[in-house]
Amino acid sequence: MSLADLKAQLPDYAKDLRLNLDSVLSEGGAPGLTNKQIFVIALASAIASRYKPLTAAIAEEAAKHASAEELNGARVAAAIMGMNNIYYRFLHLVEEPEYGTLRAGLRMNAMTNPGGDKIDFELASLAVSAVNGCGKCLESHEKTLRKHGLSAQPIQSAARIAAVIHAVAVAIEQADVAG
Template sequence: MSESTETITELLQSIGIDTAYRTASLSLLEKGDSRYLRDLKLNFTSTLTSEHLSTKECALLGLSVAVNNNNNPLIAFYTKYATEQGANDAEIAEAAACASLLASNNIFYRFRHFTQKEKYSQIPARIRMQIMMKPVTGKEFFELMSLTISAVNGCEMCVNAHEDSLIKLNTTEERIFDAIRIASLVTSAGAIIN
């Protein structure tokens, strides 16, 4: 077994996927004996823990990003991991709901930002957002999930608004930075494992 195949096997085992599983992207890395496979494995592993987030929070952030990216293997992994870290069904559902809500918000507010027309800012959004009022994961963590999804989706206006809310909620910049780091690495893994 080549070193690349061995690294892929370890990565797939850690995600709970059959070691014979291959995507076109994963096959390209394996065929080219890419050194990146080791980085991919280590980066993915680093999404599971943080100095500034609990393991349950890491799992819920990973789940929310996997739902946002419509990545079924990672949704299954992070759902299981979140449960193992003490997340209940309502918290897991909220991570998925946050991804869905922010998908609409990011498109809507990004459009307003791109056009910069006052008229569009005056027309009511008519997007239901009741989940933001009393989230089961708490206001601060829901804002953190919202920020990560907004960053993944590239909505500058939303990123700035959620980061500002988090600072006002006394969230440390290190905590915010770690959440974004995790989101970027879940997205990176999902580009190869999908």
């Protein structure tokens, strides 16, 4: 199923999402990002949103804008953040300082060479962290992106892509359930 087919499945009550999806998946609607970055972020966000038809449609479209290695970086971001977001959200929400002194003991080697550009990986990781609701990871990736010279605009664009992709996944999946 193509991205256009999925957009057509959005119910009337979610027409704003259809418009927002078109917007955030374009350079004009995602200021500060390249088409490659937009689709790397969109793919990582779709994976994190866990709706397979949307993930497949985004992957198909993303392949037109990014290399296989760059798209693998999006998959790495979704996978590693799937783990890190749970663990670091636990540290944040429990608010027991002792846990912060303990070794995490989680392998994260993929973060050192995720495939593709480091900035793209950080943007994708930030987007996945937004979908998964991990404040500690959001803070960490935002700081890393700022240290690499990114302004607020492309970082906000990544968060907007994550928000729209997730909302589209929820709306279409709910429409499927409602029949």
